Amino acid sequence: MPSLFSTHAGALIRGDAPASASGRLRRSVISDVIVVAGILAVLGAVAALLPQVNAAIGPQGIPSSISTDPHLLPYYALRSVFRMFIALGFSFLFTVVYGLAAARSRRLGAILIPLLDILQSVPILGFLSATITIWLVLFPGSILGVEAASIFAIFTSQAWNMTFSFHRSLMSEPPELDEAARLLQLSHWQRFWKLDVPNSMIPLLWNCMMSVGGGWFFLTASEMISVNNSTYVLPGIGSYVAEASERQQLGNIGWAILTMVIVVVLIDFCLWKPLTAWAEKFRITSNSSVSQKRSLVLSVIRQSHLNDVLATIGRPIADVLDRLTLPLGRTGAHWHVRGTRSRIGDVLFAVVAAAVSIFGVVLWFDYIREGAGIAEIWHVAGLGFLTFLRVMLLTLICSIIWVPIGAMIGMNPKLARFFQPVIQILASFPANFTFPLVTLWFIAWHIDINWGNLLLMSLGTQWYILFNVIAGASAIPDDLREMSRSLGMGTWQRWKTLILPAVFGAWCTGGVTAAGGAWNASIVSETVSYGHTTLTATGLGSYIAASTAEGNMPRTLLSVTMMSIFVVVVNRVFWHPLERLADRRFSLTA
Template identity: 70%
Template sequence: MNTVALPGMLRSPLNDDRSQASRSTRIWTGLAVAIGALVLLGALAYLLPALGAPIGPAGVPSHVSTDPSNLPYYALRSLFRMFTALIISLVFAFLYGLAAARSRRLGAVLIPLLDILQSVPVLGFLSATISIWLVLFPGSIMGVEAASIFAIFTSQAWNMAFSFYNSLTSEPADLDEAVRLMRLTRWQRFWKLDVPNSMIPLLWNCMMSMGGGWFFLTASEMISVNNRTLALPGIGSFVEEATAEQDLGKVGLAILTMIVVVLLIDFLLWKPLTAWAEKFRYTSSQSTEPRRSLVLTVIRLSGVKDLLGLVGHPLADLLDRITRPLGRTGARWSRGGGRRRASDLVWWACLALIGLWGLWQLDRLVIRPLGLGEVGHVFQLGLLTFLRVLILMVVCTIVWVPIGALIGMNPRISRYLQPLVQILASFPANFIFPFVTMVFIIWRIDINWGSILLMALGTQWYILFNVIAGASAIPDDLLEMSRSLGQNRWQRWKTLILPALFGSWCTGGITAAGGAWNASIVSEVVSYGKTELTAKGLGAYIAQVTATGDTPRIILGVAVMSIFVVLADRFFWSPLQSLAQRRYSLT
């Protein structure tokens, strides 16, 4: 009798490492893991008192010290914010993706809304929420810390939610049938199928989210809204201050610190996770060169998995029993056809009323005070930024799709290039903005064109990482079949590789486009010392009105940006995603 294995049940080629290791090896690896855990706990204990420190009589500082000896401490503060935001983003991606994929009505609203949210600039979120965070934590620096973490979250969450949603809507039919036969509850289905099936693309998007968080670190740690500047200790605020002082030496030291941090994160986190995630590949044959990680091997040899299982397995069984009444056994959450037409009409009527109310508020708060002339001017600026985004998307697709496919399909090449790609993507591109701005000034490069390059430095990686994830997930069986049929390189790309990557490219493209709109805020207005270069565009408009606290114009800028994003989603990205699911899904 044939059996079907769910992705979460696949056996790793390294599962037997511990049984083959000597006793002394197991002791030393266990000691190494224990030391690592103690270091992590010690760093948290060192940081937590500063996070809840009271605000002094002078209020929140508007500047930070640029003494290079502070850089290690600043790096710890920035890392704490980044990983806190990443964990929150992961939970958000699970909840949002499930709601959008499992409910036809919610999906029709949540996916366009997600596209809008990822394009709303970080400064737009900050200007609307900074007062709320300060009220929630009165008299404590925690309010500013929460605002900073929330700002980083808004640069990380959207592409992860898109990735999880697309994984849910393209689950293999045979695995869905296996879930039905095994009569798993919805809770069990989530952990046995939904999460494992999404693991590889979700992991790569987590890496990309870290890169997106670094990109907006300066805006998140040096918060300038409503004519106020709130500065938090961190690498981003250090670079902002050093740039204002025109001290490129200190900027270089911050960049060196960042390189060390990124290398450590890659070695201690991303390499182990990518090697571990190989067991979730949907294929009937094992890769000839599985990914390996020294850190993952040490963890496996240490026996920490067995210790965690003593607590984890009983807890998992308890949760299974608790959640069993919440869903029918073996049920699939269908997005079904045209049932409940009357309730559908009520649902859409409610949405229409909400939309009309929003338009009335927009007219009352923005259009009437500013006039139609200002609205038309902002739409013209939006068109200029849209053209920059379009050029960026075309160029990045041509450049990175072949490179991403090469990295994802060739384990040998991936072994050498994947760390480099992760470092480049995780490195905050805006840290080198001062150097690029200086080049623009010396060479007299028009910032209206130069801003495209600055936007690309932070957003091109969305396409590359999703293409790598898509290429990594191509079953080895299909590649072997292509070789057996004697297909040449062009035929293989035309009939297998490009169709298999199409869905991943759509996910990367829609997140890259939204990220490009967001990045326009920091790319269309750049400065070096007292010299400021400003491009004509919607990003520069929003940055300028946010700095002055002009609420009607902030709302207008964000609204116009949202309109452009919705139109692009409706007439371009949605048809492409439907085509990818209908014709180019491997499963």
Template identity: 70%
Template sequence: MTFFARTPAVATGPGDRSSASRGRRLASTLVVMIGLLALFGALGYLLPALGAPIGPKGIPSHVSTDPHNLPYYALRSVLRMFIALFFSLVFTFIYGLAAARSKRLRVVLVPLLDILQSVPILGFLSATISIWLVLFPGSILGVEAASIFAIFTSQAWNMAFSFYNSLISEPTELDEAARSLRLTRWQRFWKLDVPSSMIPLLWNCMMSVGGGWFFLTASEMISVNNHTFALPGIGSYVEEAASEQDLGKIGWAILTMVIVVLLIDFLLWKPLTAWAEKFRVTQSESAAPKRSAVLTVLRLSGINDFLAHIGRPIASFFDRITRPLGVTGARFQSQDGRHDRQLLVNSLYAALLGLVGAWGIWKLYELVVPALGLSEMAHVCWLGLLTLLRVTLLLIVSSIIWVPIGALIGMNPKLSRILQPVVQVFASFPANFVFPFVTMWFLAWHIDINWGSILLMALGTQWYIVFNVIAGASAIPDDLREMSRSLRQPTWQRWKTLILPAVFSSWCTGGITAAGGAWNASIVSEVVSYGKHTLTAQGLGSYIAEATSIGDTPKIIAGVVVMSIFVVAANRLFWAPVQGLAQRRFSIA
């Protein structure tokens, strides 16, 4: 067993040993070596700055807006983004696996994930910034850790939802094969769980990076409790340039961001999406497989064999140490005549959770209600209802527009090669970078921010639906597509009987994460400013943003709790039944 899935061998023939072929292999090896040296060199250049000591003037509250600093700022931002993405992946694998494999833990973990994705990024920052500063005293690393953690909170939840949904909807025959082969839990994870979830997880990784870019300004220019901590980065640069009302500098930042997004797409996402095609559940090869120049160079260089050679002993070691955990199909909970005992344990478990929940509610009541009063709490609930209406309208319009487009992109490899970079640019581009221009447009055309904020929220959250639908359409087996063509189904019938049912589960995942992202995006969408002009919409997002900036803890807690209640209630009352329907009626198993 190995960590790394085998890749298709490069086609060989009688002339494979020719000088031209050897030249291509040598050139590919040199390119890969130069790329690795450049990567390690960039890390060596950036890492010392992360732990630099705090100067005598304390943590800076401003950054330079000299455009010459933009390449360095972009590198710092990209480093934060991918450190957060690494921790998000680790969290996704642990959390999603625990929720999918343990019914007892699922009762707690799935609703908790609903709550976590509903907590706005400013809520996490206001609660943790002091902790990070205490953990790393006298070093800028404390603020860096807070920034990375904030980006993590904008990335992890949709990835965890995607992985969890992939696990609970694995094809039945593959699950039975894993049980028949008596794979260990570790083997099953790498042989079945990760490969079967690879395509939707990869697209959600792309979306997570896009979500991280969206909240980049709040992550790099941290304003909590009447204090501002500024880190060198492209997000803080835009925030500073907007306060100076310098549209030219904002334009340079936008150009830099477009270049960064295109490079990441070319060097990372395109090779990964082409490589992930091997994990599609199908019995026939795709007629138009996805291609990537970077992936071709990597395969020619022989790095696959090198990684597999390193991975085999590591995999064998983990195989041995994880065998005591049991094999696939074994149950940790007791069986065989112990039903009454198990029922008692479950009852005690539920009672304990109820007591802990009641204690937490009481403590929140003591902390918030006496300080604010019932009238203020009613006002917060009303603001939450206004934001809920915006989120609902956003989801309806985004689904109507983007489900057909996403399905077409996912099912057509040629179209995907053309439009994927375009979608990736728009999804990864921080929409709040253009907020200053939008603010000027709203002012010039007298557009009410209460309606305009819906557009601003959509700029950052509609992509959750797009990417999940693309992933769902990409995973439709070629056998079913060929059958549909052989039956000469009309277009409307093909959409009704194949495409929409196939992407329904992916749309559910995208809808859940888009809703959570929209609530989070309300923080930066219901309050927009440019220079001396500030537009504020009535809603829970603007309420939390204002309370965070002045450090009003009871109002912050009240806003976060009400937002969490709205999100969890929507997920339990609407999304949970819809997901159940998707698993029963529309899963490919």
């Protein structure tokens, strides 16, 4: 029987080791070629699109329609993807800055978190009606103004749930890791990269996926902007579907759906699957996952020299940033001034905030009284209550369905490998692309739109709950799972004592963003049309859509404010107490 040494010696004599080395070198070279080709392809696509984005507006102004030739769909899809990821980049920057400010400053947090409730409740049509003129003035004579308005609209459908997720991760960091950061006296910059970002990576990544899905859902409204009795149409797959629906071209709608499926699958394969596999290293657990997530794209990147290049470039930059940020203080220092000065500052801060709020309310009331009338306030409040009932019913139904499914997927790597791409595709697919077909179904089956729009709203909002629950379940430490099995817990006892408490905080985050998304989705789901047939449900969403299209600013402001009031009150009365309960009793890191 040959020894281990003799086996290796024979392999060296036969030349097996050099062959193995040459094989690794060949794979590395192939990976480098693929990575370089991919980078060049992305840069080439961006370079080809930039001149189109900044094109001058002709004598006829901005076109009010686009061609529905199916051969243009790849170009339209590329324009839409370009807008989507520019908006995602701005959403990420907003998330980091806003989330850190709200988590690290007690006074700012008292203002920023309620303000975030208001921001997520304001519909994208409300933002567009208030900002479209500003963007056109900033970029006169260029279609870039409308492009900026469209990207801003997509941003407003992406940023809020990412910010909620990041803020929650910051507020629920493991105490032992926080103490370690303080003992090591990390600078605030070092703490951000070594603790804040890794701890929030998994839920933030899942919410990035959901944000892209939310952006697709509002793609039509952001590419075919109808405000103030004017329509601005940008080349994109969302405006293509709207135009084909108006012309009753079912075949072209089918081609657009097929194109969108291809786009979503490619994004999942090239971006989301590699990122979720890479993010597994940030899980807080004493054991490695039983079955690691894999990605062909990530494997190619790891076999290439891209990591070496990034490390060579990044390390000197990181060292310089570490030195530059040291004057900002270290983690061990207090963020706030304690004692009498702190209490005086709190009083002054509250007085200023109250004075500004009262002044704003007085101006708002005078404007609404003169432009819409006092009676219109009660009418809009009644419409808001109807939409509120739909939102609460929808949130309850989606929670009952998706919490157990999401928990099972998040805790089972085999299920996650199979269902995660499917879920990402379904969540990223713009459900309103199917609205023309659903409208025909409602008409054929005589389904009341007042009930049928619950289905339409759920197509765009149920994924917030599912994605957050999957992220929460996947973050359950392996040792707790093994302990529950070792103790011989039954299925119900395991769900009662481990799984449901562990995902409760994630469900709260998903629930509050799903409810906010449902309010926004009511605008595009309470009024649906195909050709010359339009179905309109009674509610606040259809009222906002109509007043925005008419350019009636007093009614638009009144309806947007009413929606914000409903969302903020529900969050304060219902969701925030549940989140505090989750932090106090069901946090795995407490």
